[in-house]
Amino acid sequence: MAAVGIRDLKTHASDIVDRAEAGEAFLVTRRGKPVAVVLPFSFDAEDLILAHAPQFIRLREKGRADRRKRKTIAWDALKAKVHESESSR
Secondary structure (H helix, E strand, O other), X not given: OEEEEHHHHHHOHHHHHHHHHOOOOEEEEEOXXXXXXXXXXXXXXXXXXXXXXXXXXXXXXXXXXXXXXXXXXXXXXXXXXXXXXXXXX
């Protein structure tokens, strides 16, 4: 993973984004210390973002708690709930 300073990121943002889109990853540094990462967007990146989203974390924890209590929903009922939710949009 290539390292890029904040100043270089500002100056060459378009080029860095193009390279990231092509699959390259960059570690962004400020005064030599890592502060961020520029990654090509993929399903892995989407999973990483989703895994840290507070709403998703709450839903995941609720689902795990329900499973421990053996509170589950039948597949057909879940599909009907999703269909109902989509049709109300």
